[in-house]
Amino acid sequence: MNQISPPPKLDIIPTSAPFSDAQRSWLNGFFAGLLSPEAATPLSAEQGAAVMQAGDGDDGEAPWHDQTMPIADRMKLAEGRPVRRKMMAAMAQQDCGQCGYNCHDYSEAIASRSEARLNLCVPGGKETARMLKSLHEELDKAPAAKPADKQDAVAAPAVTVTIAEPGRSRDNPVAATFLSRRLLNKGKSEKETYHVEFDLSESKLDYVVGDSFGVFARNELGLVDQVIALLGASHTTKVNGKTLREVLIDDVSLSPAPDTLFELLSFITGGAQREKARALAQGEDPDGDAATLDVMAALQKFSGTRPHPEAFVEALEPLQPRLYSISSSHNATPGKLSLTVDSVRYVIGKRKRIGVASTFLGERIAEGEKLKVYVQKAHNFGLPQDPKTPIIMIGPGTGIAPFRAFLFDRKATGAPGKNWLFFGHQRSDCDFFYQEELNAMKTSGLLTRMSLAWSRDGEKKFYVQDRMREVGREVWTWLAEGAHFYICGDAKRMAKDVERALVDIVAQFGARSTDEAVSFVAELKKTGRFQADVY
16 A cells, blocks of 8 residues: 655744634635645735734634733733724723623724724723723724725624614613612611612603613712812803803713823923823823822812813813613513612722712702613623523622512512522621512512621621522522522622632532533523623
8 A cells, every 4th residue: 555645734824823723724724725735835924914804813702801800911812813802802891881882892883983982981991091092093003905905805894883762872861850869778887878769751761670771970069169279260161152160060070080181281381290291191100199180189289280171171081971780670660760879989188089970869969850861781681581490699789789670570570480689798787788678579489599698797707609608509409400690799809709609619519620610600601591790
């Protein structure tokens, strides 16, 4: 038998091309099948890049899509990917919808130039805005395709821009009436949490449990007047057809100070102050206080510089709407909507700071007053299609909001599926939100199980993930029966710890290795049985 020599290995795709080994191997084989060995020659680096651009050069995976991952790590994972994918990695990875998109679609919209605003990712803050600006400049510098190459190029996916119907987008809000607020904490609680209600009957808005509610808040008058005083201006000064006070209350953000404000300050000051302002505008931190500088603090830091009111307003970011998880069910209370809101208050130096929207809802808006709102449709967060499916809900603190909605919805629709709620907070005697409601649901059988965790009641802190581990065998039994698993709350700490506890439970009671347990949880996510609403 004659020995048949294997065909020579053809490295048509250079090692410098931005493909994985598997992708490079497949492409080498593909082009080898089109070209005879004599005619085949390796592609240049430029040709390899062109192939990547024409074929998208992306496998569709997003390994950076993790809310707990720092932006530097996400950008490293996106190295070698198309600019639009790097843009996605730059975003906060929460798919919160606050920008009006999910992270993937926002990046596509910017890359296709159908969205010019680079500052919509509120959770990403300055880091995301700066990275998007840099990537956008990279996009502008990318060479246009040569005419001869156009017939072979595969167009990038187009993003269709449509105007949403009223009340379904941040760009097309409607009016709702603020009805009431009720303090949920008792006694000596360290928190200030409100149940707030709205009347939607005038707008005829409806929603599905799992959706979020966008609120256009207003800045606090006292802060606005202090800023005007630092400018040395009159509150009646006209800017864009409105008074300066009206603009600062309704239209622009007063926290944090944007890079463009420091750029403006650098133009109207000199010496060391100018260099310091320039450094801050470039994302540097010359005095170690950059993270604490809101607009008022920036003006105080560069005291004596008094920008013209119109230039000052132009240097600020627009006041963004805030999104909250809806804590009511349209099926249970049509025409009404409720939220569960923590009032944010803290001190930096000797100055008290407040959360704009949380304190607006918690104390500043009056009953009967109207405000601009919209419903943000949930991205992969909602009740199972089959009402018989059991659900496990992990919602400490205000994370209970969507699960209160889930329970009321299941009650209103007569869904027979079992319901298990894990709730926790600091102290049982003053931070047990909706205690009477939940106990009544437990008594009636609607709430099959309720597991509680109080972090400050004992000498050792105890959290919902600790309670999960205590009842891990039952959690595994529910999962084995097909239960859907939900988390709502803090993305960087709580959600990560809960997911780690779930992996441990699957490994221990599902008789799996850690790697197999991780794969099991990943499959739950892939099939929609593990859903998160995090912030």
